[in-house]
Amino acid sequence: MKHRIKHFSEENSIESAEIIKKLTFLNTEDGLKQCLNDADFYLDIVRTFVEDNAIEDLKKFYYGNDWSGYRVKVHSLKSSSAYIGAEELREKAKRMEEAAKKQDVEYINLHHHQLLVLYEDVLRNIDALLPKWKNHTGTSTIKHFTISVVDDSKLNRQVVSEVLSDVYNIVEAGSGLEFFQQLDSGIRPDLVLLDVHMPMEDGHDIIKKLKADDKYVNIPVVFMTIDNDLSTELQGFEEGAVDFITKPLNPSLLLARINRILDLYYLQSNLQEEIKVRTKAILDKSQQMSTMLDQIIQALANTIDAKDKYTKGHSDRVSKYSVMLAKHMGYSEDQQQKVRYAGLLHDIGKIGIPDEIINKPAKLSPDEFAVIKSHSAIGGDILKTITSVREVFEAARWHHEHYDGTGYPDGLKARDIPEVARIICVADAYDAMTSIRPYRHEAFNQYEVRSEIEKELGKQFDPFIGNCMLQIIAEDTDFKLHE
Numbered sequence: 091m092k093h094r095i096k097h098f099s100e101e102n103s104i105e106s107a108e109i110i111k112k113l114t115f116l117n118t119e120d121g122l123k124q125c126l127n128d129a130d131f132y133l134d135i136v137r138t139f140v141e142d143n144a145i146e147d148l149k150k151f152y153y154g155n156d157w158s159g160y161r162v163k164v165h166s167l168k169s170s171s172a173y174i175g176a177e178e179l180r181e182k183a184k185r186m187e188e189a190a191k192k193q194d195v196e197y198i199n200l201h202h203h204q205l206l207v208l209y210e211d212v213l214r215n216i217d218a219l220l221p222k223w224k225n226h227t228g229t230s231t232i233k234h235f236t237i238s239v240v241d242d243s244k245l246n247r248q249v250v251s252e253v254l255s256d257v258y259n260i261v262e263a264g265s266g267l268e269f270f271q272q273l274d275s276g277i278r279p280d281l282v283l284l285d286v287h288m289p290m291e292d293g294h295d296i297i298k299k300l301k302a303d304d305k306y307v308n309i310p311v312v313f314m315t316i317d318n319d320l321s322t323e324l325q326g327f328e329e330g331a332v333d334f335i336t337k338p339l340n341p342s343l344l345l346a347r348i349n350r351i352l353d354l355y356y357l358q359s360n361l362q363e364e365i366k367v368r369t370k371a372i373l374d375k376s377q378q379m380s381t382m383l384d385q386i387i388q389a390l391a392n393t394i395d396a397k398d399k400y401t402k403g404h405s406d407r408v409s410k411y412s413v414m415l416a417k418h419m420g421y422s423e424d425q426q427q428k429v430r431y432a433g434l435l436h437d438i439g440k441i442g443i444p445d446e447i448i449n450k451p452a453k454l455s456p457d458e459f460a461v462i463k464s465h466s467a468i469g470g471d472i473l474k475t476i477t478s479v480r481e482v483f484e485a486a487r488w489h490h491e492h493y494d495g496t497g498y499p500d501g502l503k504a505r506d507i508p509e510v511a512r513i514i515c516v517a518d519a520y521d522a523m524t525s526i527r528p529y530r531h532e533a534f535n536q537y538e539v540r541s542e543i544e545k546e547l548g549k550q551f552d553p554f555i556g557n558c559m560l561q562i563i564a565e566d567t568d569f570k571l572h573e
């Protein structure tokens with residue numbers, strides 16, 4: 091680098107200082123300090139920064155999911171940005187380097203495009219201020235896009251090249267064969283300018299082949315044609331062309347058109363990518379929340395069951411039987427999930443009942459029994475604020491209501507009792523009958539359970555739901571229901 095400094099004359103140095111004043115988007119003070127306050131040297135570094143444009147490399151590593159390559163590139167971008175005083179870019183590159191180190195693909199996906207935009211802005215701003223820094227052929231050093239020009243007319247290709255090569259990398263092909271050979275050799279154009287009429291493969295054949303290949307299907311294709319008849323254009327659009335340019339080509343129109351197409355096309359595909367990434371992030375988040383909700387409810391159910399040593403696992407089992415009933419009754423998956431939660435939490439009011447009453451091995455006194463019965467009202471109070479899944483409140487408050495109106499706490503009757511509570515009522519009784527309780531040392535056998543349920547149809551149980559339970563029991567020939 092040093093040898094270049096010697097070539098600057100005194101006059102150059104004054105000019106350099108003037109240029110540096112205009113680089114307001116850089117922290118030139120810092121940059122100059124890094125270069126021992128040598129203005130020419132600093133500008134030399136800035137120039138190298140532009141020449142070492144790594145946008146294509148970043149894209150290549152990003153699309154190839156090569157995070158170690160990506161990390162190396164953002165690392166050197168971080169260092170070079172620091173040298174020239176591009177602070178925002180340095181910060182962004184630093185965060186991307188950290189993300190690449192951790193292989194945090196979600197973060198990289200969300201910020202890669204922003205990094206490129208920021209990087210391109212810095213390059214463009216520098217380039218705009220320093221016209222004399224164009225290279226020997228007079229072309230800009232910043233070329234973000236590659237355009238393939240496929241045309242059998244050498245003259246046409248030359249015109250396109252002449253007009254576009256200042257801004258874009260141009261790759262010429264005189265035939266479809268040559269074009270596909272270029273693709274095979276690894277050239278990946280951002281846009282294809284395609285002549286319609288060519289010997290051998292014509293434009294229609296070529297676009298069909300491109301669109302049939304997953305690797306190339308997303309490359310925008312613009313037809314160049316001398317036909318301005320509607321049917322050719324319609325056919326082209328049907329084949330997937332994004333636009334038409336009519337020959338003979340008007341240079342300024344051509345450049346404006348191509349700029350606009352690329353802007354629109356890549357803005358749109360970035361947006362689509364952005365939407366995809368964000369949708370995935372939201373879905374992941376919502377999956378995570380729903381798993382957490384499941385775990386919290388399960389933990390609450392475990393808390394309820396831990397309180398009552400005689401009914402261990404009761405909430406889990408009631409939840410399981412309730413879901414079987416709901417499924418039998420034709421509930422959707424979503425509704426079944428609500429019933430599951432309702433089953434797990436239906437006895438939550440037991441938390442408010444003293445341990446010595448719940449776990450009393452002897453027969454309860456009428457007063458003690460009244461305290462036990464208050465668990466459904468207490469449960470309702472605990473869950474009444476949960477309005478998003480109303481079923482959990484309904485089940486907790488009304489699972490001891492009887493179909494004939496003789497239950498508690500409100501003496502509701504028949505369909506006035508919410509359906510979920512009527513389901514839990516049957517599942518709850520089934521579990522009580524098939525478990526060992528302090529007042530009963532043996533569980534009912536299947537025959538006794540059936541006759542007990544039949545006896546209570548229309549009394550304790552909703553007859554329809556009770557019958558569903560009977561059917562489920564009848565189908566359970568291996569008696570696996572209560573394991």
Ligand SMILES: [Fe+2]
Nearest residue numbers: 436437489490
């Ligand atoms: Fe209960």
